[in-house]
Amino acid sequence: METKEVILDLRKKLKLSQDEFAARLFVTRQAVSRWETGETIPNVDTLKLIAKTFDISVDELLGQPVSICQSCGMTMTKESDLGSESDGRRSHEYCAFCYQHGAFTADLTMAELAEQNLQSLAEWNKENNLNLNVEEAREQLLAYLPTLKRWQGK
Structure with missing residues (x-):
């Protein structure tokens, strides 16, 4: 999903008009409109403000999917959160706490x-x-x- 779609979906999910969304971020309605049409992308500081204000990760705003550990349910948002496969590749299925070198770190029920x-x-x-x-x-x-x-x- 592109940033423009993520912002539009977020605003609609929150049931906010462009004016209301803009007011919470101290920007103009026109800025929000340009983001939603893909004419522009928010700058880094604005992306951080959107993330903080609406409890969404910057990665999600940029269209990067958030991975969930398929063992413990932890949200993996950073590269260091990812477990590793036996060949050293990062696992996008399991977190570093649960999975290292292609095996689970503990044999737990x-x-x-x-x-x-x-x-x-x-x-x-x-x-x-x-x-x-x-x-x-x-x-x-x-x-x-x-x-x-x-x-x-x-």
Whole structure:
């Protein structure tokens, strides 16, 4: 998908007019129109502002697909997030935490992986003074993991 399509889709998904979208970014409606027609592309600082304002990655704005680890569900947005194949190529299916040198880094069951992730969430909660509901997260994670490639059919 091209940047112009991503911006147009984002604005429509948010149910914002070009004027409303522009106002949130401190630009003109004409600038938004030019982005959506592909006449121009937002500059780097504006791409960062769009990403921050509307909770979307700059990669997504530039039409780069975001990969999801097919083992743990982590969003892989950086090259260093990607696991590796046995020949050294980057894996776009599995993250660096789950998959290295063509093999899974740990022989965990789905339930064990979920608990490991939840322990990390609990620590992150504490470090950031947040009060996320770990039980609710467990329920959602255990429902989500079976949809990932590693766990399908298990």
